Amino acid sequence: MLEKLIDVSGGLKIIDKSTVCAVKLHVGERGNVNFVSPGYVKVVTDMIDRAGGSCFLTDTTTLYSGRRHRADLHIGLAKEHGFDFAPFIVADGLLGDEYVDIDGAKIASLFTHVGSMVCISHFKGHLNCGFGGALKNLGMGCASKGGKLQMHSKSKPYIDTKECTHCRKCLEYCLYDAITEKNGDMTIDQAKCIGCCGCMSVCADKAIRFQWNAASADTQQGIAKYASKAILNKRVFYINFLINIAPNCDCFHTSEPMISPDIGILASFDPVSLDKACYDLIKEPIDDLHPEIDSQVQIRFAEKYKAGESRYEIKRI
Numbered sequence: 001m002l003e004k005l006i007d008v009s010g011g012l013k014i015i016d017k018s019t020v021c022a023v024k025l026h027v028g029e030r031g032n033v034n035f036v037s038p039g040y041v042k043v044v045t046d047m048i049d050r051a052g053g054s055c056f057l058t059d060t061t062t063l064y065s066g067r068r069h070r071a072d073l074h075i076g077l078a079k080e081h082g083f084d085f086a087p088f089i090v091a092d093g094l095l096g097d098e099y100v101d102i103d104g105a106k107i108a109s110l111f112t113h114v115g116s117m118v119c120i121s122h123f124k125g126h127l128n129c130g131f132g133g134a135l136k137n138l139g140m141g142c143a144s145k146g147g148k149l150q151m152h153s154k155s156k157p158y159i160d161t162k163e164c165t166h167c168r169k170c171l172e173y174c175l176y177d178a179i180t181e182k183n184g185d186m187t188i189d190q191a192k193c194i195g196c197c198g199c200m201s202v203c204a205d206k207a208i209r210f211q212w213n214a215a216s217a218d219t220q221q222g223i224a225k226y227a228s229k230a231i232l233n234k235r236v237f238y239i240n241f242l243i244n245i246a247p248n249c250d251c252f253h254t255s256e257p258m259i260s261p262d263i264g265i266l267a268s269f270d271p272v273s274l275d276k277a278c279y280d281l282i283k284e285p286i287d288d289l290h291p292e293i294d295s296q297v298q299i300r301f302a303e304k305y306k307a308g309e310s311r312y313e314i315k316r317i
Contacts, residue, residue: 002043002265006239008317009267012051014116014235019053021116023086024137026059027078029201030067031253034244036122038082044118044239045086053116056087060108060141061096062251063148064198065175070094096145105229106147117231119238119271123278125247125259127197127210128219130295131286132249133278134238134271135302139223142230151222152195154215161185163207170199170208201252217297224301227271231307238274240266245282247289259285272299272308 006012015021023045028035041057048055057078062068067077071090078088092098092108099106111117119134126132140148159170159179164186171179171186178192179199188199188208195215200208242263246256260282268274276299279286286295299310 002040003047004317005265005267006044006047009237011118011237011239011267012047014237015048015051015053017052019116020114021048021053021055021118022111022114023048023055023057023118023120024059024141025057025083025120026122026137026141026250027068027074027081027083028250029253030077031255032250033255034122034124034246035081035250036120036241038085040241041083041120042085044120048118055118056089057083058089058091058110060092060143061090061145062198063145063152063194063196064201064251065173066198066251066253068251069175071096091142092144099144099146102229102232105226106144106150107226107230108142108144111142111230115234117234117236119236121238121240122244122250123240123242123275124245124249125286125289126249127200127290128216128293129223129298130216130290130293131275131279133240133275135227135275135298135307136223138227138230138271140226143226147226148196149194151219151226152197154195154218156188156190156193156195156215157197157200157208157210158188159186160207160209163205165205165207167204169202169204173199173202198251201248201254216293220295220298221301224298224305224307227302228305228307231271236269236271238268238271240274240278242266242278242281245285259289266314268312270308270312272302272310273312275299276310277312277314
């Protein structure tokens with residue numbers, strides 16, 4: 001069915017015999033099982049090979065602590081999660097500091113060397129953006145560490161001391177020494193915190209909360225801007241998976257109950273219309289997750305930055 005979707009959509013028209021195609025994906029964090037299955041990704045890489053192109057899998061390093069924080073560990077995790085059927089290249093280098101500045105956006109340097117890309121995204125909820133799909137995969141996922149820091153700069157978590165059981169997992173997890181223990185309470189130093197929010201994914205007591213305010217809109221605007229720069233002068237085909245629809249990003253170290261039944265797989269040459277269609281299909285559960293977030297900010301700014309347009313028509317096959 002995925003092969004048929006790609007054929008009917010004409011997705012491989014971005015491929016010719018001289019094409020080196022980047023397959024942008026998310027291999028999932030250790031402990032997470034909701035990421036797009038390598039079986040689906042292999043269908044895509046096999047089709048690219050049959051079309052005469054060559055391809056590799058790619059993603060960038062993360063701000064937060066984990067197996068994707070450094071390139072060598074990221075490559076090892078990709079292999080463990082089954083993405084061993086094609087070369088896996090970390091786009092922003094060993095430490096995440098290799099980038100090219102494109103109109104103020106710190107885009108991972110690898111993406112400036114490829115003209116064709118297939119962007120494979122898992123559509124799901126997100127604690128700061130309402131949802132994450134193709135735009136987030138492009139915007140946050142194609143940025144170097146410095147770019148990610150720019151987009152997260154106003155997003156700061158805090159600890160609810162009434163819920164905290166002092167397990168110290170967050171303290172041990174934080175790479176930036178932003179979490180300390182004072183007078184028996186865990187606290188986050190807002191001056192040191194970079195806003196990666198990785199600590200939230202290891203807190204079993206859900207005692208780490210988020211300051212919902214303009215930070216969400218700022219982050220979404222940043223994602224939209226970065227997405228538009230990442231695809232500049234590129235031929236890109238997008239595939240969104242509306243399956244295993246989790247409440248949080250695949251960066252979380254745990255697998256949580258789904259918020260919606262599986263819908264299917266959608267594809268497009270326009271990331272904005274694709275994300276808008278996916279959102280509209282599961283609008284209620286997405287909005288119920290974080291009613292204080294306007295998740296359409298990223299759509300509106302992506303249109304403004306000319307990454308695509310929100311109008312769409314769904315053709316079922």
